[in-house]
Amino acid sequence: MPEQLAFTIEVFLNGLMAGVLYALVALGFVLIYKASGIFNYAQGVMALFAALTLVGIMEGQVPFSHLINAILGTEVHHFGWHVPAFLAILLTMVVMIVLAYCVQRFVFRYLVGQEPIILFMATIGLAYFLEGVGDLMWGSEIKTLDVGLPQGINVWIDEFTFEATGYGFFIDNLDIVASIVAAILVIGLVMFAQYTKQGRAMRAVADDHQAALSVGVSLNFIWILVWSLAGFVALVAGIMWGAKSGVQFSLSLIALKALPVLMLGGFTSIPGAIVGGLIIGVGEKLFEFLIGAPFLGGATENWFAYMLALVFLVFRPQGLFGEKIIERV
């Protein structure tokens, strides 16, 4: 196989994988926007907070240790135990559910019926708040996240493609795991939305709050459920991204990568997040490989993703799978 073709296929496959990672982050946004019309600016910070909590629980860190030491003059840092990964993930989920409850109870219950931009601003305040609390609780140094996920080149694919095409493709093991996890998540979420009572209630709330209330759906419960689900998605995204770079502030910036995905796929569609992610991932990687690196000096991925989404939006202003915006005069 000619080398350039093999390279292109490799870049295409890696683009698909990268797109899956973006879609993981975008799923959290979609869930919350679908059910309550809120664009959750805090999703990236939630991923950071979830990852910090996971590492903190696994390492047996004392929460707020820096603050406690500063006030009381003590020197405590660790409890001294190590929690296995699976149990730590469950405990972190509990924390995220508590967070969802607090957010619902103390913030959004008072903001029912407000305009979208006000709700957006509330999530901004929430993002600042959560970032500060996360840093106070667990500290701002970088932490290593090790839940046993494999990383590194997949040797089997490398050798197989080398024999088949003369060039060994690079597919990262972590990306394969992430794709499987994302597939399970999406299938799970779609089935939840379609076949369970709570899922149907969620779709009812997404459609019309008043009507859902009138048939007896508890808005508060659904919103807590949705925020918990978004918290779970944030935790998964935090684990996948944190395994590569360690858990630190920059993890919250992955939310920016999800924005073009949301633009393209539509803010309200779960399959849209996946398809959008794949298109953005492939598009930006292929552009960087074919045009960005050789002719434009590289580092074009950031803005090209947005340009690509913009082009799609011009033809379909609500995104590929989003709800058609119907305006009545």
Added chain:
Amino acid sequence: MKYKLGTLAVAGLMAASPVMADLVFPSLSYRTGPYAAGGIPFADGYADYFTLLNERDGGIGGETIRVPECETAYNTEKGVECYESTKGEGALVYQPLSTGITYQLIPKVTADDIPMLTSGLGRTSAKNGNTFSHVFNFPANYWDGASVAIKHIMEQEGGSLEGKKIALVYHNSAYGKEPIRTLQELSKKHGFELAEVPVDHPGQEQKSQWLQIRRDKPDYVIMYGWGVMNQVAVQEAANIRFPMDKFIGIWWSGSENDVLAAGAKADGYKALTFHNVGSDYPLYDDLQKYVVDAGKAAGAGDQVGSVLYNRGVYAAMLVSEAARTAQEIHGVSDISGGQMRDGMEQLEITEEKMAALGLPDFGPEFSVSCENHGGEGFVAVTQWDAEAKEWNLVSDFMQSDQDVIQPLIDEDSSAYATENAIEGNCK
């Protein structure tokens, strides 16, 4: 510092009155934000050295030292605010540890007559003291680093780089672009092919770049990164099974934070340095005794001996010796900013001096002059041992290629001088 907040509130209110007869060394640190992992150990090392001097020697020349810390979060506007709020307290020298803030402050410190030390960062052409009277960047700068990396590679390749391919993975910012010109000149001189691979801030995602490197198969990779870009780069390099001992990072890409995340796969990764590593020095025993065990350490006390902590100690050591020099030249112990600048300009670091301080072999020897604010450009190479989890020096301090670098420095500093209408400061 470990204080009880309550007592400190009272003490803070009482001590709020200014004008102490102290030597003030402001610490523009970043313990939060995207680069906290790098900023925390440096700030700890910087503060701990001065605490040691206060505790053990009673300060410098009898004057106690004060290190007011100001959080910049690596943000330029906050850096300006920190500078403005601390300069009135009799600040003697600034070490911003951020290229962005450095560029900001270069004209300001010159106008306010306070020197600035930017070892191994900032505006490289500040080495030219004729144009930049108040900015110093000894013992080495970014271009020295690039040149020594090439020298080290040449040594590994048996003296010739003809036909070799070297890739530069750099942070797509002013800092990352620093070595490009130098490396281009060196590639012309030595006949190797240079590939420039930019990584967008923050560098959380580098799949494309490392796929490209895997396709192009360069013989060596040099990295100018900072923050999360380092960790991800080392991880991705390990993922594509790039030989770690052919991967050399600049001194800001060579700390424990950058390699611990990748675990055993980062074994053999190399980094440049302008100071020595480890904690096997008599001074560190004193640090343990007077500072860490006495509960006066700036941080949690667990960073002692790490690369960035050592850099902070080295930075503090350089400016305290400059302060001592300033006190000697001017014959006063309560020096001003301008006098500190003179002290820095006449600073001489020799092996005897460093050994007397308890830091034998801690850095290269150099002397500062009016024309040369940047030292002699001696840089060494360290290597990461993933099993022992420590960095080890694997080369001597080598000098960079001054024939290539000096003309570039003259060119850049004269452009600045023309733009800002600066006549020469040295007679």
Added chain:
Amino acid sequence: MFYREAGDFSTTYAEDQQTFPIKFDRYRYYVVLFVAIFVIPFMVNDYWVNSLFLPFLIYAIAAIGLNILVGYCGQVSLGTGGFMAVGAYASYKLMTAMPDVSMFIHILLAGLITAAVGALFGLPSLRIKGFYLAVATLAAQFFLVWLFNRVPWFYNYSASGQISAPERDTFGILITGPSAEAWATYMFCLIFTVFSALVARNLTRGSVGRKWMAIRDMDIAAEIIGVNPLRAKLTAFAVSSFFIGISGALFFSIYLGAVEVGEAFGINKSFLVLFMIIIGGLGSIFGSFAGAAFLVLLPVLLKIVGVDWLGWPTDIVAHLQLVIVGGLIVIFLIAEPHGLAQLWRVAKEKLRLWPFPH
């Protein structure tokens, strides 16, 4: 009791139509201007100006600009950082190419250039609405930052890619560069802030502003009654970018003096200005000022209280800053979703009747 409207009659149309028809408001405005022009310059030092007043004035101009686009015309834009970068780089190229021309001209020209760029990037707004448009403007943001990083002509081929403002003076007084006096830089920015606020206020009170508000409220209905959406939206983008460009030029040449585009004009800047106008109140000039004050001054005040007065460790104070700012944002929104400007309006309404309850 304060707002003595009784006996305050207008005898000409001009009096009736003025910005502050109530005498108390007018006098309050004159007093604020008097203090700003004649009292503060004599009292400030480097620190107050560089840390408090200059960022407040400059961000207020940017907030006014963005408020015109988002608050009055309803087009959510996240490209503010990129447009400020256009203003900064335009002023840099102008300053270095024409060193003898007055800084006033340079800043205004930089604003005009940014207006043209803004109108260009505003074209997608004709098709895309709401949050989708916000994300589309991010394309402008990232593209502009990449462009200024990539093309060496913009930073005059300097080796480092940073731009520094050379020293310039106006009417004999130095205003850029480190030797510029604090009061001189303050006055220069104040002139632009007052000018921007006046222009914005009058634009939004006129037919142009009404067209914008019609588009914001229901653009299809607006089109039916004859408002040209193309003209209205593009002029909103252009005028908004004019102000944002001015603020970017001032940010670079007067306030910071040297910028690196990725750090100074990144997406954080765009979000920051958007937060300012949402907190301050959309569709209100006073709200732009209130929001700018809130997000610029509050962190500095918290830092002064935390570190200088109470002596707490700097990182705990930095984290607490985030917690307090975030908490206050949420509390303000719950108390008054329409921002600080609405709180101010309600207070004024109550004052008009005080001490009577209704």
